[in-house]
Every structure is written in structure tokens, then in C-alpha cells.
Amino acid sequence: MRSKRLVAPLLCAATAIATLPVIAVAGEVSDAAEDAAVSAPSGQLSYPETRTVDIVDTQFGVDVADPYRWLENDVREDKAVAEWVEQQNAVTNTYLNDLPGREALAKKMTAFYNYERFGLPKARGDRYFYSRNDGLQNQSVLYVRDGLEGQGRVLIDPNGWSDDGATALAGWEASADGSKLVYAIQDGGSDWRTLKVVDVASGKVLDDEIKWVKFSSLSWVGNDAFLYSRFPEPEEGAEFQSLNTNQAVYYHKIGTPQLEDRLVYATPDAPKTGHSATVTDDNHWVVITSSVGTDERYEITVIPIGKGDWTPMTLVSGFDNEWDLIDSVDGQLYFVTNKDAPRLRVVRFDMADMAEEPTEIIPETEATLSNASIVGNKMIVSYLEDAKSLAKMYRLDGTEAGVIDLANIGTVRGFGGKPGNPETFYRFSSFSQPGAVYRLDTNTGESTVFATPELAFDPTNYTTRQVFYSSEDGTDVPMFIVHRKDLDLSKGAPTLLYGYGGFNISLTPGFSPTRMAWMEAGGVFAMANLRGGGEYGKVWHDGGRLLNKRNVFDDFIAAGEYLIAEGITGKDQLAVEGRSNGGLLVGAVVNQRPDLFAAGHAAVGVMDMLRFDRFTAGRYWVDDYGYPNREADFRNLLSYSPYHNIRSGAEYPAVIVSTADTDDRVVPGHSFKYTAALQAADTGLAPKIIRIETRAGHGSGKPTEKIIEEYSDIYAFLAHHTGLAVE
Structure with a gap:
């Protein structure tokens, strides 16, 4: 499931009292x-x-x-x-x-920061990508392994990008075969991002450079192009204050200049509408999520990949409900939604007949659904129960397939993966424990440790x-x-x-x-x-x-x-x-x-x-x-x-x-x-x-x-x- 966007009385009388402003x-x-x-x-x-x-x-x-x-x-x-x-x-x-x-x-x-910490790995092709910080590095470093047991090597180290350490690696996504990786550079804490591409085998940074990216997902179309969202270039001197309007989705082919990037989706008649694009793991659909604010009320537009014309088709209109894409399997698009379910549920659309209402797969429960992903032939669903995490596995028909054993009071993150591959990674942390990174096999339900931090204090x-x-x-x-x-x-x-x-x-x-x-x-x-x-x-x-x-x-x-x-x-x-x-x-x-x-x-x-x-x-x-x-x-x-x-x-x-x-x-x-x-x-x-x-x-x-x-x-x-x- 994609990450949510950003980055929350009584009527006042006519003579509201204040101190300084009149x-x-x-x-x-x-x-x-x-x-x-x-x-x-x-x-x-x-x-x-x-x-x-x-x-x-x-x-x-x-x-x-x-x-x-x-x-x-x-x-x-x-x-x-x-x-x-x-x-x-x-x-x-x-x-x-x-x-x-x-x-x-x-x-x-300094002592509490000084422990080795790992980001959640992402598998692409035969490679595993993950971040690592030795403890006191200003910025975490991106590593890659050839195979799960391979030796990790540095792919991107942002610590040398600026003298003050304030230039950061702010996001990345590897291509499906793991041969290339697009990454975002953030300077001085700004929300603006510059995108670059690295060849994974050689570590060489390619000539591609994309500017004026903000509030964007990064999603590959095959192994030689990716989608991103950007705003028009602001007037000189206004980049840190001017309103962000007219966001649009673009297609960038590796090896071409940004000026040649193809406009995929925009709404010039609705300049306040923002757009984020995701390509499904089967590479069949571009799913564009559009919103006009921070509230989870979205319109969903889909574009079939491989038909040449890139014609957008409306799947959900109206900005009435939350629709968070999970993934695509066998011609079905799975979503988390709060339509008729304030604590959210899972539904799927049959893409052969987009006019039909979606079918409910996992109904609303007393716990609040916080995340869902399809891994192998299972769906992993995370819930909040009184602000504490619990996680379950379901079959794709919605029947339960087991509870994932977590510690007491804490938060689970991760469970990313893809249909057809039973491997996923997650972390469970608490107020006093940063938590280990675990690898889960959804076929067996078995969790094994991928990385455990060595701590200089006792969480107990x-x-x-x-x-x-x-x-x-x-x-x-x-x-x-x-x-x-x-x-x-x-x-x-x-x-x-x-x-x-x-x-x-x-x-x-x-x-x-x-x-x-x-x-x-x-x-x-x-x-x-x-x-x-x-x-x-x-x-x-x-x-x-x-x-x-x-x-x-x-x-x-x-x-x-x-x-x-x-x-x-x-x-x-x-x-x-x-x-x-x-x-x-x-x-x-x-x-x-x-x-x-x-x-x-x-x-x-x-x-x-x-x-x-x-x-x-x-x-x-x-x-x-x-x-x-x-x-x-x-x-x-x-x-x-x-x-x-x-x-x-x-x-x-x-x-x-x-x-x-x-x-x-x-x-x-x-x-x-x-x-x-x-x-x-x-x-x-x-x-x-x-x-x-x-x-x-x-x-x-x-x-x-x-x-x-x-x-x-x-x-x-x-x-x-x-x-x-x-x-």
C-alpha cells in the first residue's frame, strides 16, 4: 500500500479578544x-x-x-x-x-544514537537494497547486496554531499530488475527534491537529472523509465514561499533530458489538485491518486501500460473517500478504503468491468486498518488497536491465514513485497527498543532476524x-x-x-x-x-x-x-x-x-x-x-x-x-x-x-x-x- 500524503470548537463571537493584533x-x-x-x-x-x-x-x-x-x-x-x-x-x-x-x-x-541501524530491505531482481547508519553518521548510507547472503556494498553515501551534513538522500526506488535506481536529493531540509539515477552494477551516476520535484512518489515503468510528480518552476526568489499548484505526473526515459519528459497526467482546470502515480508490480497499470488537500479523499485514474496511447480512465471519481492502492493480481486492483467503513476495509475492482462496484475482501473491524500489502499469495494487514500494532495474514479471498506474532506495546513497520514472492521484511519497535529487522516467509509464516542492533543500554x-x-x-x-x-x-x-x-x-x-x-x-x-x-x-x-x-x-x-x-x-x-x-x-x-x-x-x-x-x-x-x-x-x-x-x-x-x-x-x-x-x-x-x-x-x-x-x-x-x- 502506498504511503499516505503529508507531509490536522465553538464558534467565535464577532469581538474575539486578542492581545497584540487588533x-x-x-x-x-x-x-x-x-x-x-x-x-x-x-x-x-x-x-x-x-x-x-x-x-x-x-x-x-x-x-x-x-x-x-x-x-x-x-x-x-x-x-x-x-x-x-x-x-x-x-x-x-x-x-x-x-x-x-x-x-x-x-x-x-549521542550514546542513545550510537547503535547500528538498518532500513527495511527491498528486493529487486536478485539484489537487496537497504539503508544503514553506523550510529553517528549524519545521514544513512544506501547499500546493496547481490543475493540475501551477499556482502553489502555502498551504493550511495550522502555524507560527502555537503560540509554541514544537511544534504540528504530523501527517497529512492530501484527498477524491477535491480539494474538502476532513481534517488531524490534534499538540500537544507527543503521539500524540493532533485532526482538522479545510478547504475547499480558500476555505481556510476548517470547524466539524468530531474528538478522541481515535491510530494512525489517514484515508480518505474519497466527497467528504463520511471514516473514522478513535479510542480512548475517557481519564479526566482519565490521557491521557498510561493504556493504549490499545478502538480503533474511525468514519464522520464533514462538517457533523455528532462525537457523531453512526457506529460502523463495533469488537471490545468483544477490547479489545486495534486497527483501521485504508482505502477503496479505486474507492470500492467499506472494508478494515479489525485487529491485536493490533506484529507484522505481521492479520485483514482488508471492508465493501462502497453497499449501505446496512455489514455487515462477514471476508476473512482468524486473526492469522497480514501482509496489507497495495494496492488494488482490477475486483472484485479486491490485497495484500502474508508467508503462505508470509517475504520477501513479492503476491496478489489475487476478491471475487465470498471463500471462495477468493488467487491469487499476484508471487512471493517473494531481495530483501525493502517496498512495492507500483497506478498506472495497472501495479504498482510496491519491494524491499530488503541494505537498499538497488530498484524494478520489473509488469503486473497479474504479468509484469515494467521496472526503475525509481535511483542507487547509497539509499532510494526514494513511488510513491503510483491505478488508471487513470499518474502517480506518488517520491524517492530517500542519506546525503549529500536527493534530488529525481520524477514518473513508468508508461505510458512516463519520470521527470521535480518539485522539486530547492538545496544549500549538495556531496554528492559x-x-x-x-x-x-x-x-x-x-x-x-x-x-x-x-x-x-x-x-x-x-x-x-x-x-x-x-x-x-x-x-x-x-x-x-x-x-x-x-x-x-x-x-x-x-x-x-x-x-x-x-x-x-x-x-x-x-x-x-x-x-x-x-x-x-x-x-x-x-x-x-x-x-x-x-x-x-x-x-x-x-x-x-x-x-x-x-x-x-x-x-x-x-x-x-x-x-x-x-x-x-x-x-x-x-x-x-x-x-x-x-x-x-x-x-x-x-x-x-x-x-x-x-x-x-x-x-x-x-x-x-x-x-x-x-x-x-x-x-x-x-x-x-x-x-x-x-x-x-x-x-x-x-x-x-x-x-x-x-x-x-x-x-x-x-x-x-x-x-x-x-x-x-x-x-x-x-x-x-x-x-x-x-x-x-x-x-x-x-x-x-x-x-x-x-x-x-x-x-
Whole structure:
């Protein structure tokens, strides 16, 4: 089954209250914007003075001032923004340099990172392709073996691509016979990709080069051509901020220039529609999945291969349901869908009569279906049961063929493969165990170890439990709580609470060296499975998006209250953390309940909910957030937008914001504006600082060295303000 795309209340009154940007009934604009650039109150850090501009937008009778809009400008193109970034980083670095525990945390993180780890192998022809990291390499290296027992050799090593380690191998796909491999290069954390091709036998990089690729699958047509998706080349200087529209699918034949690539599928009359192409393993069909946002509502177009004209045919129209391709077998296309099944089911289409409704093969169950693949003559289906993995095998007629034995609380990944070949690989990991890579034979059901990491710590020294707590409206929400077994919780312990709650993304148990360092130092890690995610299917997602978005914040606040009520932590010991949509979450709950938390980390967050849809991929997010130009959505967004709801006069916890100069997913202007507003408001003595990484993006491709530097800074900040003594 292909990977899912990206990369998540009450109606607001007409006079929504905010601190910094002016929000009032039209005609009642105050002087707040002019007074915004004030010195920090006595006793606080001395923040750089951020200039303001006189900008007020009027929507639906509400005037909204945006005095920091100039901070939306690209830091690479605007000297004033670059100077602001330099000044902010100077304040932040001075503050962080004086914190205890940074070096100790960095040392612990380095130790937890330092283990040999393998990616899941992919078999193509007689060759096996897999990634490997010796432990502290900035980027994992791609290896190839001739045969399962062959000696692995380096095929692509991205560690020499840049001096700072910030140029990454961001995806790859080998041809069916394993003779060639197309790979994607990511530079400085940007979502843009450049594609290259390597001859596997010789290791020679061919002359082929494809640019302006983003949010693309890579799929071979035979052994000498592949499909990819790209956007038009943006205007010079606008590549990191301009909206991504008019994505199209192209066919590239090896040995030809990109200008000669054949346009396979595009929708110029619907420029906001994105397209991703997959070739079935039997090389009979191109399956194009089209979407208009991040919600799993797709149209499916198919193109028969080998008939010459490449005429597209609609299989599913309407953007009404999720349709994730599994594969093709004997003239049947198998899909996972949520049509008439909120927790998903498996169906198949008879391609001899595309007008017929699909036939149900595996019905919906109480567990949420998360992945399906056809391996040999079996189908492997992974489920989430209360955010924990389980996996089963089925015959292609839908009858059960066995349960795959997994450990207790954890997450299974993998099970890629192809019809006719019974071999597949998977990994099972937990919060304290990165997990071995296993090879499974679907004919026998037997699993054998392909690679096992040697660890310098004992995973059994940590304990994981799952609890259920009640949110404000009575909904039961699951949460994982992890810590050292010998930790004394009689007086509570500094606790890091993590959440996301959006875009149908499920948070599941997984190994993180940075969180392990927090727990090794004596902290508790908690992860709440908030509404808006995909843990319980469509109903759970719908319960935390659009006009229901406030449920996500209520769920997160209730998680914090539960941890305090149960004595696991105290108000002065509780830190909250979230990334991207989770950064929005942290900003919103800190505004809503500043009294509940000791510290917060808002990473690469969506902070201005009235302008998120104007930059790069932001337009996709209207499925989860709504449309700022529609009144009901506007009032809802305004009611919780972190930038617009900072409460001057309230005592806020310590806040550290993090972003990167080349984040072209959530542009850094969100974090810049939010930080400027937070620093200008009277929110108490606790620091409000921003850490701005250079040559880094939204997160993917970040070198190991930078991750350790970043999180030793951030967790030292959170430790200091929650009382965690790091030695």
C-alpha cells in the first residue's frame, strides 16, 4: 500500500479578544499595534525590539491587525528579517549557554544514537537494497547486496554531499530488475527534491537529472523509465514561499533530458489538485491518486501500460473517500478504503468491468486498518488497536491465514513485497527498543532476524503503560506513559507531554534517542493520542478538525490535568511539546491554560491561522483547519490562532519556539510573528525565546549532529524549567 500524503470548537463571537493584533468590530481599531514594540517588563530577558507595521485586515466585520507581517518575508531575500533572526538567535544562544545540563544531555543523546541501524530491505531482481547508519553518521548510507547472503556494498553515501551534513538522500526506488535506481536529493531540509539515477552494477551516476520535484512518489515503468510528480518552476526568489499548484505526473526515459519528459497526467482546470502515480508490480497499470488537500479523499485514474496511447480512465471519481492502492493480481486492483467503513476495509475492482462496484475482501473491524500489502499469495494487514500494532495474514479471498506474532506495546513497520514472492521484511519497535529487522516467509509464516542492533543500554530498564483519561466532553482518550523502572514517582517527576492531534496521523510507540535521554535523566515521557489523529479512524479524525478543532486542545489539557491528578507530575514539573500541527497545539493550549504548564516547546508550528493557506503547501491544510475566507471557519480559526490570542497580563510558562530558515512546509514566518507577539506582551518573567536553525527545514533530512545540538538545547531549557536535574 502506498504511503499516505503529508507531509490536522465553538464558534467565535464577532469581538474575539486578542492581545497584540487588533481584533475588534470594524471601526474600533485600537492603538495596540503602535504600542507593540515595547521593552520587556522588568526582570525579563531583554528581547530585541521588533518594529511594527500598520496593517489591518477587515473580514466579516472584524478588524485584525498584523503588525509583524513583515516577518513573513523570506529570510534569504529580506535583510531586515535576516537581522531580526540574528538578533533573536544571539539572545537565545546567550540564554541557552548558561543552562546546566546541555552537555550532559548531548552526551546521553549521542550514546542513545550510537547503535547500528538498518532500513527495511527491498528486493529487486536478485539484489537487496537497504539503508544503514553506523550510529553517528549524519545521514544513512544506501547499500546493496547481490543475493540475501551477499556482502553489502555502498551504493550511495550522502555524507560527502555537503560540509554541514544537511544534504540528504530523501527517497529512492530501484527498477524491477535491480539494474538502476532513481534517488531524490534534499538540500537544507527543503521539500524540493532533485532526482538522479545510478547504475547499480558500476555505481556510476548517470547524466539524468530531474528538478522541481515535491510530494512525489517514484515508480518505474519497466527497467528504463520511471514516473514522478513535479510542480512548475517557481519564479526566482519565490521557491521557498510561493504556493504549490499545478502538480503533474511525468514519464522520464533514462538517457533523455528532462525537457523531453512526457506529460502523463495533469488537471490545468483544477490547479489545486495534486497527483501521485504508482505502477503496479505486474507492470500492467499506472494508478494515479489525485487529491485536493490533506484529507484522505481521492479520485483514482488508471492508465493501462502497453497499449501505446496512455489514455487515462477514471476508476473512482468524486473526492469522497480514501482509496489507497495495494496492488494488482490477475486483472484485479486491490485497495484500502474508508467508503462505508470509517475504520477501513479492503476491496478489489475487476478491471475487465470498471463500471462495477468493488467487491469487499476484508471487512471493517473494531481495530483501525493502517496498512495492507500483497506478498506472495497472501495479504498482510496491519491494524491499530488503541494505537498499538497488530498484524494478520489473509488469503486473497479474504479468509484469515494467521496472526503475525509481535511483542507487547509497539509499532510494526514494513511488510513491503510483491505478488508471487513470499518474502517480506518488517520491524517492530517500542519506546525503549529500536527493534530488529525481520524477514518473513508468508508461505510458512516463519520470521527470521535480518539485522539486530547492538545496544549500549538495556531496554528492559524502562516501563511503558497505557492509560485512558476523560476529556472535557467525557471522551476517553488513550495516553502512553514511559519512564525508567526505578524512577520514584511518589513526589512526581518532571514530565514531557507530547501531542499532535491532526491530519489523520496516528501517534504510535517508537524509539527516540532524544526522548530516551530525557527519561534516562529521570524524566517521564507521555504521549497522548488526541482527536484529530487517525488512531480510531475517520470518526476520531473528524472529532478534532474544522469546527471540532477545540476538542484537540481540550484533550491535551485534560492529559496534563490527568498527569497532575495522578501524582505523576506537578504543575511546576510539566512541559508540553509538539511539532508542526503540534506546534499549533502547544501555542493554543499555552494561551488557553498558561497556569497548567511550567514550560512549552512549539516546534515549526502553524501559528497564524488566518494566513496559513497563502504559502507553499499551506493551501492543502484547509481540510483540517477550514478556509480563512469563509465566515464560520474564520471565526473559529480566530478563536484559537496562537498569534492572535496571546493573553497579556497572564503569567505564562517558559516557552521556546523552534523553526528553521529553509522550512518550506510551515514557513518560519509563523514562528517569527508568534515569538515577536509573545515577547511584546506582558506574560510574566519566564523566558520566551526562539531557536532558529540554519540550513534546516521542517525536519526531514536533518543530520544527526544537528538533531543532537538542537534537542540538547531544547531539553536543557525544558529540564531547567521543570526541575529535571541532568547529570
